[in-house]
Amino acid sequence: MDAESDPVADSADNTEPLPVPSLGGYAVRPSREVVEHQAQRAAVDDPHHVPTVLPPFDFSALDMKRAPMSRARWAMVAGAVGVVAVVVGALTVAATRSEDTATVAEETPVLEDTRDPAAEQRLATLLPTGVPAEACAASAPQADALAQLNCRAAADPAERPAARYTLVADRDTLVSTFDRMVQSSSVVVCPGRIQSPGPWRRNATPNVVSGTVFCALKGQQALVGWTDESSLVLSEISANSGQAGLDQLFTWWSANS
Template identity: 40%
Template sequence: MSSDDDTPTDSWPALTDTFFTWGDEEPAPYLPRPVEPAAAASPALVDVVRKPAPARRLPPWPFPIVAAAVAAAVTVISLIAWWALSGSGPQSDPAQASTAPTTDPSPAATPTPPSQSQAREFDNRLMALLPAGYPPGACRQAAPPPAALSMVECGANADAPGTSARYTLFADAQPLAEAMAQLIEGMTTQICPGNYASPGPWRKTATPEIPAGTLVCGTTRQGTPAVGWTLDSAMLLAAIEGTRLDQLYTWWSTHS
């Protein structure tokens, strides 16, 4: 250190633990100025990004139902448009429609009854078809069914005592077959004597390969033995009743 310095050379007074000031007043401890606490730091600002609300889920689109509804609507609209367009086309004149002739439905055709000359012709034709053995007066005319041309009812044949028979003439095969089916329905059928099918076809001895008609054996609803047959070539239906089926069949086999 240089001698020119103004630095005092005396020693500094010793300090106590408490720092005092010098003056007229009693020394008082020097209290350091309270330091006001710094204001609480403002909270840091944070850019808050609001969390988006969850998207609202719509119910599943009912595509099949809506598609069906749309298709139905399109169909209805198309029908309405078609109806409107067709209604706008040319229409018939009401006056002409009112003057068009009308016809009443004709009733079901009924067979015209034959004239007297035709009836006699049918009766004669039927009488010519009767089996041999009927004495004069044994057969008489009867009212034929609607589809028949003529019918006769006969008493006993000379070769078949105690019998009665009915013969009916038809115009064609269909009413003949229907009448035969009705006859069979009214009988209790059974095998014909000689073990022949009943009902079944029968044949003439001269032409065994050609069925001549249908044969049925049995009893009537009253229990009377009976034999019925058709002769298709003549449009004839015949039925004979008696006391014994075997005798009726024997007579038929020689007189048919």
């Protein structure tokens, strides 16, 4: 004979929370309907019973919108952004100027001293007669030249005019340097109707061309220039007395070349 069911016992048993099923060992949260049903039954069976599982909170009732930002706060934010923009701009300009300065410093060519003391000493031994080495000073030579001496005039220019003497490495350089000098000058016929530019010869070797000579006159500036193919020296003497100075220069050259 089966035992009769006890309503009170059944009621007491039904107040216990329902078992929570699991999937793969992980607890599964009961649905909202299940939780509410358990709470209702517990309230009917035992008014003093406190539910062990609270129903899920409905967040939809809350207003999740943010309160609008006040004008004063907007002004503070805008001001801060403006200050940051000014600082970044100033740093960018300073960095750009620094780079430009560095670029300019890197691109500025460094002039090297191209003087050759040995070539200068050699040139000093090749000066025309009547030109003492102590009257001359070495300077950086022109392009393709080995050495250059600038010599001052004597108290009487007729005795020794101001001059510049240049030593080069070979005959081709001598010719090209002489041609540039002629092209940059106002060429005239030399005194005594001597061809300018034209070949010149020494009295000791009249059949041998020693080099080329030319005369130039521009206003009061007179110049006589010539090459010496044996010594590879290009010479030029000058005066500031017009035609009279040119005559004087040519006379000196004829006696000292």
